[in-house]
Amino acid sequence: MRSDIVIVGGGAGGLELACKLGRKLGPSKVTLVDSRLYHIWKPSLHEVAAGTLDIHQEGLSYQMLAHDNGFNFVFGPMTALDTQNRSITVGAIVAALENDEVLPERRLTYGSLVLGIGSVSNYFGVPGAQEHTISLNATEDAERFRLRMLRLMLAAEQDHEEGKGSGLDVVIIGGGATGVELAAELREASGAYVTYGFDQLDVRRDVRITILEGAPRVLAPLPEKVSAAATELLAKRGIRVVANCRVTQIDKDRVIDKDGNVYPANLCVWAAGIRAPDLLATLGLPTAKGGQVEVDAHLAVKGVPDVYALGDCAACVDGKGNAVPPRAQAAHQQADYLVTTFLRKAKGEPPQSAPYEYRDYGSLVSVGRDTSVGSLMGSLRGASWFVQGTMARMMYTSLHLMHHRAVLGTMRTGVLALARFLVRRATPLVKLH
Structure with missing residues (x-):
C-alpha cells in the first residue's frame, strides 16, 4: 500500500493534521496509522481515571473520523522505518483472548512521513517506579487506575462495615498539570461515590490524597500566582501537598523520599515527567538527549528527506x-504549520x-468540575493575565x-456537546462498573 502522506500517531497533532489534509486531498493521498482504534483527548485522561468521564462515550473512532474527513486509517503499531525505500512496517494485530492474528504485518510506502507518536513516562531510574505506579499516558492506563480505585473504595467500605475503618491512601508523584488535575478530580469523584452507596466512608478521612512534588x-x-491559587484550592479540598520532595524508592504499599519520610500508598500515580518512546531510537533518525527526533525550524527531520515530526x-x-x-x-500549532507545508507541496508551489x-x-489547569486556574498570554511580550473560577473553567472546557x-x-x-450534556443528567456522576 502506498500513500502520499503517512501520519503515524493519532494524538492531538497527528489526528488534526490527518483530518485537515484529508478534507483537502482525500483518502488516496492521506493515511493515518495508530495502534488504537479510537481517539481521546489526552488532557481529559484524569477524568477517565477518576471515573467522571466514560471512555466508551468519549472515545472517537478513527475509522469513523477517517470516513468523515476523507483520509485512510491503518490499524497497528509502527515497528520499523526504511528511509531508503520510503516505507514503514506496521505490526500485526493479535486478538488478546483468542491469540489469533487479526491483521498481518504490513508495509506502507510513503511520499512524505510525519511522526507524531507522543511520549511515555520518564521514571528517572527510581527503584520500583515502573512496577508499582500507574502513569496516565493512554486510555488503558486511566481505565486501569479507575478500576483499582473502585476496588479499593469497595474494600474500604467493607472494612468500615466490619469496624476496621482503615480507608485508603492515594499518592500522586508530580505536581504538574496532570497531578494537580487528577488530585482535584479524585476528590470530587470520591464525594460522588459516597452518594451511590459508599455511605460508610467519610471522604476526607477515608480517601487521603497526597501530591509529592520535587x-x-x-x-x-x-x-x-497560578501555583498559589491551585495550592489553596487543593488545601480546601483536603488534598495534602508536599513540595521539595524527591522520591527515592517506591514499594507496593509505600513511597519513600530522600529524607527517609514514608508515605503509605494503596494506589500510586507517576506524573513526574515524560520521555520519548523507545521506538525512536531504533529508526536510524537523529535524536536529541531526551530521545526525541531532531527537527529543523520547518519541522523536517534533520538530514532525512521528506520525514517530519511533531508533538512530544x-x-x-x-x-x-x-x-x-x-x-x-x-x-x-505544528499540525497547522504542516497543513500549509503539504498543501503547498500538493499544488506544486515552493515550500x-x-x-x-x-x-x-x-495555560489553564482544572481544579475540579467547577473551577480552573491559569494564565493567559497577551500580545505584549511577557504580558500575562491571571484567571480563576467559573470563567477560567469555561475557557478550559472550550x-x-x-x-x-x-x-x-x-x-x-x-x-455532541449537547448530547453529552443530556447524557450526564441521565447517568451516574461517576462510572460505577
Whole structure:
C-alpha cells in the first residue's frame, strides 16, 4: 500500500493534521496509522481515571473520523522505518483472548512521513517506579487506575462495615498539570461515590490524597500566582501537598523520599515527567538527549528527506531559537504549520519560507468540575493575565471543544456537546462498573 502522506500517531497533532489534509486531498493521498482504534483527548485522561468521564462515550473512532474527513486509517503499531525505500512496517494485530492474528504485518510506502507518536513516562531510574505506579499516558492506563480505585473504595467500605475503618491512601508523584488535575478530580469523584452507596466512608478521612512534588511548588513552570491559587484550592479540598520532595524508592504499599519520610500508598500515580518512546531510537533518525527526533525550524527531520515530526516526540527549536515545550497547544500549532507545508507541496508551489514559531497562549489547569486556574498570554511580550473560577473553567472546557471542532466540524461538535450534556443528567456522576 502506498500513500502520499503517512501520519503515524493519532494524538492531538497527528489526528488534526490527518483530518485537515484529508478534507483537502482525500483518502488516496492521506493515511493515518495508530495502534488504537479510537481517539481521546489526552488532557481529559484524569477524568477517565477518576471515573467522571466514560471512555466508551468519549472515545472517537478513527475509522469513523477517517470516513468523515476523507483520509485512510491503518490499524497497528509502527515497528520499523526504511528511509531508503520510503516505507514503514506496521505490526500485526493479535486478538488478546483468542491469540489469533487479526491483521498481518504490513508495509506502507510513503511520499512524505510525519511522526507524531507522543511520549511515555520518564521514571528517572527510581527503584520500583515502573512496577508499582500507574502513569496516565493512554486510555488503558486511566481505565486501569479507575478500576483499582473502585476496588479499593469497595474494600474500604467493607472494612468500615466490619469496624476496621482503615480507608485508603492515594499518592500522586508530580505536581504538574496532570497531578494537580487528577488530585482535584479524585476528590470530587470520591464525594460522588459516597452518594451511590459508599455511605460508610467519610471522604476526607477515608480517601487521603497526597501530591509529592520535587520543585518548591506545584505547577512550577507557571506563574507563582497560578501555583498559589491551585495550592489553596487543593488545601480546601483536603488534598495534602508536599513540595521539595524527591522520591527515592517506591514499594507496593509505600513511597519513600530522600529524607527517609514514608508515605503509605494503596494506589500510586507517576506524573513526574515524560520521555520519548523507545521506538525512536531504533529508526536510524537523529535524536536529541531526551530521545526525541531532531527537527529543523520547518519541522523536517534533520538530514532525512521528506520525514517530519511533531508533538512530544519532536525536539523542536522554533524560528526564534526557543525550545518548544511538549504541550497540546504546540502540537496543534505544528499540525497547522504542516497543513500549509503539504498543501503547498500538493499544488506544486515552493515550500513556505517562514519557519514554525511557537506561540504561548497561556495555560489553564482544572481544579475540579467547577473551577480552573491559569494564565493567559497577551500580545505584549511577557504580558500575562491571571484567571480563576467559573470563567477560567469555561475557557478550559472550550479547549476540548476546539479540538473536537478541528476533527468533527462545528455542527457535529455542537450536537455532541449537547448530547453529552443530556447524557450526564441521565447517568451516574461517576462510572460505577
